[in-house]
Each structure stands twice: as structure tokens, then as C-alpha cells.
Amino acid sequence: MAPIVPLISLFLRLIPRVFLDPVYMLVFGTVVLLAAWQYRRAAATERALYGLTQAPVLSRVALATGQGLVAGLAGSLLLVLVGVGLSGSGIRYLLPLALLLMLVNPRFLCFSYAGGLLSLSRLLFGAPDIFVPGIMGLAAVLHTTESLLILLSGARHATPLAIRNPHGQAVAGFSLQKFWPVPIITLWLTSLPPGAETVPTPNWWPLIHPPVPSPEEAVYTLIPVAAVLGYTDLAVTAPPFEKSRRTAAALLAYSVILLGLSALASWFSPLAWLAALFGPLGHEAVIWTGSRRELAGRPYYSAPVQGVRVLEVFPDSPAARMGLRRDDVIVGAGGRPIGCRADLDVALAEALYGLELRVRRLQGEVTLFSRRRPPQGRWGFVLVPGPGDPAVVELRSVRPLAGLLRWLNRLAALLSGRRPDGGGPGPPQGGDA
Secondary structure, eight states: OTTHHHHHHHHHHHHHHHHTOHHHHHHHHHHHHHHHHHHHHHHHHHHHHHSOOSSOHHHHHHHHHHHHHHHHHHHHHHHHHHTBEEOSGGGGGHHHHHHHHHTTOGGGOSHHHHHHHHHHHHHHHOOSOOOHHHHHHHHHHHHHHHHHHHHHHTTTTOEEEEEEOTTSOEEEEEEEEEEEEEEEEEEEEEEOOTTOOOOOOOTTOOSBOOOOSOTTTEEEEEEEEEEEEEEEEEESSSOHHHHHHHHHHHHHHHHHHHHHHHHHHHHSTTHHHHHHHHHHHHHHHHHHHHHHHHHHSOOSSOOOSSSEEEEEEOTTSHHHHHTOOTTOEEEEETTEEOOSHHHHHHHHHHOSSOEEEEEEETTEEEEEEESSOOGGGOOOEEEOOOTTOOOSEEOOOOOTTHHHHHHHHHHHHHHHTBOTTSOSBOOOOOOOO
16 A cells, blocks of 8 residues: 555645646636536526525535535545546547537436547547547546435435326425536646656556556646536435435446446457447436336325325425424314315415414324414425326436437537438428427
8 A cells, every 4th residue: 555655645735736727717617607507497496386495506506516526536536546547638528528418418417428429439430539448437436426425415405396107196206406516636648747756656556547659758647627417316216315325326336337347448448349338328227227216116205194294394484494394294274174285275375474283293293383474475395296286297217318319310410411300401400309
């Protein structure tokens, strides 16, 4: 382990230099603004549905940025210690392509898809100039970092929803959506400049070894890369934390396999095809299996026979100040019994000055009070849908890469001057998003 110590020391000394670089901070600031835009969209959806939000946009962005900084530096240290080496100028296309793919679907905001497309382009056409095992190894380590972030905070600020299942019924669930701006410091193969500082490394290092045309003059340096990690999911068959835990475990397994394939491909070049294909397809498999489980499984939150069940309580809302909690069953309101949602709607409409709720919990029944009616009657709780209640979103099975393939077909049609539907030359025609 002794040769690792100078490497860690060099890495730690580089960190302040990275965040004092105005060009890098401009790029990283752009990534933070992108995350803010996504959180703003999520908050707007909550406000449109319920008139309230789980948290202000600014606090969501600040929390995600702080978590991304810590996780990014931890992932960077892992990159350096393991030895994921990069070379080639094409890495500059990685983040822009990931941002472009996000316009197809937010879940494509991921280096597995962007790296996979760049790698396949390199293998098929010889361009751009990238080192395929290094790009896919970078994606693997980033997903290791993402799995940790999902485990720690993927379920935070989940949006409650009434979701239409394949049988046409409205069931309770949560939308999990997170975006973390992440600074990454990775290894870059370059020529040895005169007077450069060098440190000893272990004999096995680096794990992913780019081709070195002149070993006597080539060294690894550390360069910063900005990334944004996105996580979108639906929790129907389990509470949000349990769902994010499952996803984190599957993503970690995927990351280990991708890193292993990337390392092997750096020593046996034909395996680069396997790494480039497994990157996007393996990621889609993780999402598809999770989607299938949500489609086929039994909803975790169900409507009670008598009363109405609380799916979520918004923070700092009148309901939260009353002491209402997720999974409470409201059996009485305003002195009258509650058998269904319609009974509660009547009781809430008649609560002109305040509200008394009778709630059943595992420990027994409790009575909660609010001294005044909130503006516009927004109490700040969401109920588990009952029979006949409407849904706001539909749960569908994920079709692997369907949206991405449609987008690539349209792009190819635009570049070739043909119609996207396969017709002759003509202006590109729009289609389903």
C-alpha cells in the first residue's frame, strides 16, 4: 500500500486547483444550473397537482450539489486509486452528448448511454478519438458513485402520485427523481513535460491501461471532468426508501461488471465491443427489471376497508403541523365518521374555521386538531386512491432504448435528407415524443 500514499497526496493537492480554475467552474456551474432546471420542473409538477411542494427548489439544488461534491471527490479518489486511465480528445463530447440525450428522456442523462454511443462510433467508424475501455470504465465508477447517492438520498423529496396500472386501476406510488452535479478528477495520458512532478505507483496500476506509443515519455496526469448524475424511478410495490435501496444494489452490480469488462478490454481489445454494448444495454436491463417488478407486483399502499389512508404529508403544511403522518388512516373528521374520500371531501369543505381529525394508527386511535382553515383549503396531505379514483400518470413497461432509437433514426433522417418514416427525400416530419 505504500506506493498508493504519494498518489493520494497528489490527488488531495490538486483539489483546490480544480475549484480555482475559472473555466472549470464555469462548466460545473452550467451543470448545477441544469440540475436546478430539472428540480424546478419537479417542483412545478407538485405545485400543479397539489398547490404545494416537497421542498423549495433552492434547497433541493443546494442539497444535491453538496452531496454531488462529496460523492464526486470520493468517486474521483476511487478512479485514481483503481487506475481508470483516459486518452484521446473525444472525451470533450461526453457531457454535451449526455445533455443532448436528456432531451429524449431524462433517464438518458447518463454517461452509460453517451459513452456507449461514442464508443460504438469509435469502433465502427474510427471516430471520435477516444479510448473505449477508459470511457466505459469512467461510466462504471460514476455509477458506483450514483448507487451510493441513490442509497443515501434517492428517496428524499419523492412525489406522491396516483398511478394507473396495466389493469386500469389507480394505485398509490411515488415518483423518485434526483439530479446530482458531480465534479470528477480522472487520469489522463499525456507526454512527460520537462521538470514535471512524478510519484511512484504500484506495479499493477493502472487497472485500465491506455495504449502507450512511447512508454518512456508518457505519464498520467489528473484532469477535472464535470458530470451530472440523474436518477428517475417509480415506487409502487415498496416504500420510496426500499425501492431506492433495490435500485442502488442493482446499479452497483452493474457497475462492477462494467468495470471488469472495461479492464479486460484494455488488455484484449476485441472485448471493447462487449464493454461498449453492455454500458447502455446493461443499464437498460437494470431499469427494465425494476419496471417489470413495479408492473407485476402488488401495490404497497392500499386503501382501507373503512376510512382513507394517507399516502404523503407535505413538510411545513397544516397537516404536518397537526401531526398527520404517512400511512395514517383517517376514520373521522369534524365529528363525523369517514368511510371514503367523498366523506372526507365534505368534512373538509365544511371546516370553515378549523379541523378535527380522528386517525387510526398501529398504536391506536389519536385525535389531531388544527385551529384554522388554510388558504384555499390546501391542508397538505395526499390520500391513497380508492376504487374509482382518477390517476394522474400511467405505469408502463420500459421498452429498452426505444426512445433513443427513435431519436437516432430522426437524426439520421435529418442528416440524410430523407423522411423519418422511410420515404423519399423531403423535409423531416415530426412524430411521437
